[in-house]
Amino acid sequence: MPITWTVRTPPSWFPRALLYTALALVILIAGFWVLGKLQGLLTILLVSLFLAFAIEPAVNWLARHGIPRGAGTGAVFLVLLVVMVAFFGTLGALLIDQVTMLVQDAPGYIQDVVDWINRTFDQNLSGADLTKYATEWSSTIEGYLVGLAGNVWGIGTVAIGALFQLLGVLLFTFYFAADGPRFRTWVCSLLPPRQQKHVLRAWDIAVEKTGGYIYSRALLALCSAIAHYVALRVFDVPSAFALALWVGVVSQFIPTVGTYLAGALPVLVALVHDPITALWILLFIVAYQQFENYVLQPRITATTLDMHPAVAFGAVIAGAALLGPTGALLAIPVTATLQGFAGAYVRRYRVTEEAGPPPKQKRRWLSRSRTKTPVEPDRTVDE
Structure with missing residues (x-):
């Protein structure tokens, strides 16, 4: 019995869909x-x-x-x-x-290094060896x-x-x-009139958050420069004004690693003159950083830019991965703008009583209810 083949014609929309x-x-x-x-x-x-x-x-x-x-x-x-x-x-x-x-001062430094090597490792080096x-x-x-x-x-x-x-x-x-x-x-x-309002609002949020970031950083840089200038003058470190300016600008405007880059230079300059002074400068930098993180920065950024440090760190890493150094510099203001959008457009709900920590007057009752009778099922509290 012969085999018959049936050829089906594709639908009329298939060539058009393939073309699209x-x-x-x-x-x-x-x-x-x-x-x-x-x-x-x-x-x-x-x-x-x-x-x-x-x-x-x-x-x-x-x-x-x-x-x-x-x-x-x-x-x-x-x-x-x-x-x-x-x-x-x-x-x-x-x-x-x-x-x-x-x-x-290089000859004196070389002789000090030679003496330290001879005393520590029981060697007999001379300045001529280091010169070679x-x-x-x-x-x-x-x-x-x-x-x-x-x-x-x-x-x-x-x-x-x-x-x-x-x-x-x-x-x-x-x-x-x-x-x-x-x-x-x-x-x-x-854009249509209905969308123009949202665009203008988004634009205002971007200007507010970006400007707030820059101005809060500038104010923190000024405070940091003044504090470090006073400390450097007290410890008699040379070029105190230039070093304080370096610490203030670099620590605030270079994300993530700016604090370490800023503190390294004054410590190295102080180390050239006196190691004990360098140690005191290092301790002051660490103490001021803690004061800035927990006291100064929350007060200054309360009205301009409020961002969790972990969010800022993650934003810098993501920005550097996308656009390199440019992305790292723009990461925090971009994230602040997105955070502003979320605050303006994302709806938030009040936390229910059962989801939050129990009030003080109910803690004793809850502890007794866990031991005697099962706790009632959660009830939803309307907003």
Whole structure:
């Protein structure tokens, strides 16, 4: 008996669905390719947007006092430029002084090291031996420097690229801050009236949280710089102002590792002069850090940015994994903005009486009920 094959015609919608699926895959692949190519520009726009959020409260304050937004944004930029030049100039002077002092005192340090090695390990070294070792090390270092000089073209290209990225960030930040109301109006004009209210509210939350983060950090940096300046002057550590400025800025504006980087420099400078002084400086840094974490920071951030340290630490790790150092710097203000969104849009419920700890007057009754009769089932308490 012959075998008959029945060929079924596909449904009329199948070719169209297949075409739409292929088109969606092509668009998805093209979108990922475009995002990969524009990653640098998107990063610049993201950084510029959050910097604009950070300075917009100051620009708004100047605008309320009759200063045009463009001039107010330029004034804020000028103040920030002066602060950055003063910061790096002060640290540069500190570095030059310490290197000069280290070079001048190098023979004495070498002789002290030789004496310590001879006493501790029962050796018979001399300064000439260390000079020979230093000569060999300098030849090795010279070879590395020669190889580094051979890559000067690549280093120069990277430096020029970084300079253009910095100029791009400054340009977009200026436009976002100076034309903030106009930019918001343009964005809202693309949305229905019902959604415009939510966009404006989200925008205000982002400005409030980002600006609050920057200003709370600046106030904490000022308090830290003043406290460490007084301590460094009391212990007679040289370059007290520069070191206090370093501790205040680095400990507050570099996430997670900023505290350790900030405290290492004054301890090293004090160690060059007197190990006992370095120990006292280390103890003061640790004590002040505890005072800042448990007393000062909760009071300052109570009205600006209230975030659990574990949440901040996790946000920094996630930001660094996504965008590297840029993500680590933006992680805390972004998380604060999301936390503000959650507080504004996520509904919260009052904890029921059974879910929370029992009141004091019922604890004795509950203890007796557990021993004599079973506890009644939980009852839901309406909000």
